[in-house]
Amino acid sequence: MATAQTRTLARVMMAPAVIVLLVWMIVPLVMTLWFSFQNYSLINPMMTGFAGWGNYLYVIGDPSFTQSLINTLILVGGVLLITVVGGIFLALLIDQPIWGQGILRIIVISPFFVMPPVAALIWKNGFMHPGYGMLGHLWKAFGLQPVDWFNQYPLFSVIVIVAWQWLPFATLIFLTALQSLSEEQREAAEMDGANAVNRFYYIILPHMARSVTIVILIQTIFLLGIFAEIRVTTGGGPGYASTNIAFLVFRTGILSNDIGAGSAGGVVAVIIANIVAFFLMRAVGKNLDA
Amino acid sequence: MARNVSTGTKLGFTIAAWLVALILFSPILWVLLTAFKTESEAIANTPTFFPQNFTLENFSAVQDRSDYFKHAINSIIVSVGSTLLGLVIAIPAAWSMAFAPSKKTKDILMWMLSTKMMPAVGVLIPIYLIFRDLRLLDTVHGLTLIMTLINLPIIIWMLYTYFKEIPVDILEAARMDGAELWNEITHVLVPMAVPGIASTLLLNVILAWNEAFWTITLTSGRAGTLTAFISSFSSPQGLFLAKLSAASLLAIAPILLMGWFSQKQLVRGLTFGAVK
Numbered sequence: 001m002a003t004a005q006t007r008t009l010a011r012v013m014m015a016p017a018v019i020v021l022l023v024w025m026i027v028p029l030v031m032t033l034w035f036s037f038q039n040y041s042l043i044n045p046m047m048t049g050f051a052g053w054g055n056y057l058y059v060i061g062d063p064s065f066t067q068s069l070i071n072t073l074i075l076v077g078g079v080l081l082i083t084v085v086g087g088i089f090l091a092l093l094i095d096q097p098i099w100g101q102g103i104l105r106i107i108v109i110s111p112f113f114v115m116p117p118v119a120a121l122i123w124k125n126g127f128m129h130p131g132y133g134m135l136g137h138l139w140k141a142f143g144l145q146p147v148d149w150f151n152q153y154p155l156f157s158v159i160v161i162v163a164w165q166w167l168p169f170a171t172l173i174f175l176t177a178l179q180s181l182s183e184e185q186r187e188a189a190e191m192d193g194a195n196a197v198n199r200f201y202y203i204i205l206p207h208m209a210r211s212v213t214i215v216i217l218i219q220t221i222f223l224l225g226i227f228a229e230i231r232v233t234t235g236g237g238p239g240y241a242s243t244n245i246a247f248l249v250f251r252t253g254i255l256s257n258d259i260g261a262g263s264a265g266g267v268v269a270v271i272i273a274n275i276v277a278f279f280l281m282r283a284v285g286k287n288l289d290a
Numbered sequence: 291m292a293r294n295v296s297t298g299t300k301l302g303f304t305i306a307a308w309l310v311a312l313i314l315f316s317p318i319l320w321v322l323l324t325a326f327k328t329e330s331e332a333i334a335n336t337p338t339f340f341p342q343n344f345t346l347e348n349f350s351a352v353q354d355r356s357d358y359f360k361h362a363i364n365s366i367i368v369s370v371g372s373t374l375l376g377l378v379i380a381i382p383a384a385w386s387m388a389f390a391p392s393k394k395t396k397d398i399l400m401w402m403l404s405t406k407m408m409p410a411v412g413v414l415i416p417i418y419l420i421f422r423d424l425r426l427l428d429t430v431h432g433l434t435l436i437m438t439l440i441n442l443p444i445i446i447w448m449l450y451t452y453f454k455e456i457p458v459d460i461l462e463a464a465r466m467d468g469a470e471l472w473n474e475i476t477h478v479l480v481p482m483a484v485p486g487i488a489s490t491l492l493l494n495v496i497l498a499w500n501e502a503f504w505t506i507t508l509t510s511g512r513a514g515t516l517t518a519f520i521s522s523f524s525s526p527q528g529l530f531l532a533k534l535s536a537a538s539l540l541a542i543a544p545i546l547l548m549g550w551f552s553q554k555q556l557v558r559g560l561t562f563g564a565v566k
Contacts, residue, residue: 010386017383017446018398024439025405028413028420035415090310096303097295106550107311110318113549115500117521118538122317124524125531126324132333132531134320167314169560176557214561225410228502228517232524246503249411254418254507263415270412277407281400 029270035263042257055264064240064248065265071155072244072272075162076223080216082163087170087215088208092200094171095178105175112168116228123161124150124233154234154242161229166222170215177211178204217280224273245269318542324535325349332531348536355533358540361519367430368505368515369498372437373491376445379438381487384449385479389458399450402443410440410503421508430513433505437498444497445490447562452486489555492548496556499545516541 036055039047059065094104111119127133128149136146149157181204189199227246230236236243236251243251249269253262312319324332325348326341352358387395417436418427426432456479464478502517509518520541523534549556 006390007392010390010392013382013386014398016379017402017442020379020439021402021405021442024442025408028416029408031416031419032412093303093307093310096307097300098304098307099300100304100308104307104311105553107315109549109553109556110315110546113496113500113546114318114542115517115520115545116502117506117517117524118321118542119317121520121523121534122321122538125534126320127317134316134337137337164314164317172553172557173561211561218560221406225503227410228506228521231506232521246409246411249414250507253411253415259415259419266409266412266415269409273407273409273412277404280407281404 032263032266032270035259036267038260038263040259040263042259051260055260056268058261059252059264059268064243065268067240068243068245068248069272071240071242072224072246074155075159075226075244076220078159079163079166079223080219082159083166083170083219084212084215086163086167087174088212090167090171091174091178092204094175105172109168109172111165112172114165116165117232119165120161120229120232123157123164128157150234151238154238158226158229158233158242161233162223162226166219169219173211173215174208177208181207213283217283220276220280224269224276245272318546321535321538321542324532325539327532327535329530329532332535348532349540351533352537352540355537356519356522358519358537361514361516362540364430364433364513365499365515365517368434368437369495371430371434372441372498373445373494375434375438376442376494377449377487377491380442380445380449380490384446384453387446387450388453388456389461399447402446406440406443414507418507428509428511428513433508433513433515436504436508437501440501440504441494441497444559445494448490448493448559449483449486451558451562452483452490455486456482489552489559492552493556493559496545496549496552 037051037053039049039051039054041047090108094101094108098104114122125132127135128147130136130146130148133146135149139146147153185203186199189203194202225246226244227250230242230244230247231250234242236247240248245265246269249262249265252258252265256262323339323341326344326346327338328341328343328345328347331338331342387399421427421432424432426435460482461474461478464474499515500517502521505515505518506521509515514522520537523530523537
């Protein structure tokens with residue numbers, strides 16, 4: 001095992017990574033916290049001084065805040081639901097004996113590599129545009145009025161785009177888990193007369209538990225920060241209908257130059273993420289042997 | 291798949307699976323086809339599947355509109371640069387955690403992963419102001435620095451899981467034979483870790499290439515990467531479907547190819563080896 005010398009060496013070698021991440025975490029967070037209690041606007045330099053809870057009251061009291069908080073939860077929850085359920089279904093389908101499984105995997109995983117702004121713009125202009133979009137043409141082919149997706153169902157539209165990007169990831173992870181399930185176990189269950197539904201409930205689902213945990217963890221990390229998809233499609237609108245917390249902070253702090261209120265929003269976002277992280281980390285800590 | 295099923299069943303599953311897959315793939319296929327259409331064909335009332343008048347002019351138009359190559363080079367510098375910088379910091383750290391673990395190793399790993407949970411908007415404003423004061427806004431090195439920081443936890447975790455699989459016995463045997471630490475590293479460990487380091491590099495280049503939040507908020511014309519470049523198409527003067535498609539295709543093609551070749555490593559990398 002490691003000697004005292006190697007232990008010292010190990011600490012030295014870890015130091016840069018630990019220090020860099022500590023600084024990255026603490027410095028901006030402390031600054032955000034500090035700004036959040038200041039009157040600080042880039043537009044009006046006369047506004048200075050301690051703001052107390054003013055920024056927080058302003059941010060939290062704003063109806064747009066409540067709406068973006070709800071939107072954030074719907075966005076994360078909706079995408080998780082679609083990708084986890086859809087991913088399990090799709091993985092089961094691809095895991096069946098089929099021709100061209102290898103190529104099929106490659107095709108299914110593709111949307112994951114499409115950068116978020118491209119994904120959003122393809123959907124916005126190519127599919128969901130009421131005039132030129134494929135869905136519009138499809139609706140017209142059935143004699144229906146094309147839907148103006150981003151104006152009528154803005155949040156739903158964003159969910160569709162984000163789910164399209166993350167479904168391949170979930171599918172790939174579930175497929176990997178499925179293929180590690182031993183053939184004997186399946187056959188034994190089949191011999192014992194378990195039907196497909198029973199096999200799914202008692203063998204496949206428990207086997208997938210770990211991969212489901214991982215998918216939820218990884219996706220939540222990224223989904224809480226959905227930004228580009230909103231920026232290039234709805235711009236958070238109409239009104240605040242598709243604004244999430246990430247976009248709200250961007251809008252307040254960077255677009256409106258209200259550093260104080262934007263920072264207060266940022267602190268709230270960090271608190272929400274930490275609540276989520278607390279539960280996720282516990283779940284993952286149990287499931288992972290580090 | 292060793293299961294015996296009738297050809298009919300197999301055909302049924304094949305058709306169903308391919309149908310779903312093609313629906314999922316259709317937006318990408320659509321971009322591919324539209325990129326070679328003329329503008330008027332792209333927005334025609336009766337949509338065409340294959341381009342009727344195959345054209346390459348959209349691609350040159352993309353370059354003329356806003357210098358695609360400059361943005362592509364920025365993307366390459368930022369994604370490759372931040373990954374290499376990340377590896378330099380992460381390799382020693384992952385190494386010591388894998389081969390000289392202490393009681394705190396697991397906690398440190400968890401803490402590092404948890405920094406990934408910090409929402410970017412929580413630190414956007416200070417970073418924006420610091421960058422403004424240090425004149426790092428809209429610079430390639432500023433963006434590279436941010437990208438290194440946000441991907442560092444993932445790089446460390448990935449390397450850690452790969453290093454963990456290298457048997458300690460081999461290292462100890464080398465040490466017994468009198469190998470100095472430096473020789474142990476260069477002659478024994480690095481050769482064994484090359485596949486892991488390569489996968490880490492690949493995955494992080496993909497993540498950095500597609501990162502959009504920081505590239506949109508911290509850059510404009512000069513240091514903009516392809517994600518920022520494409521985002522500028524969200525407010526077009528009129529709707530340039532064919533040109534948008536050409537630009538999109540140029541932006542996603544390199545990473546799509548890389549992704550296809552690395553899907554196995556992707557699973558390992560993104561789940562830190564927890565799903566096999």
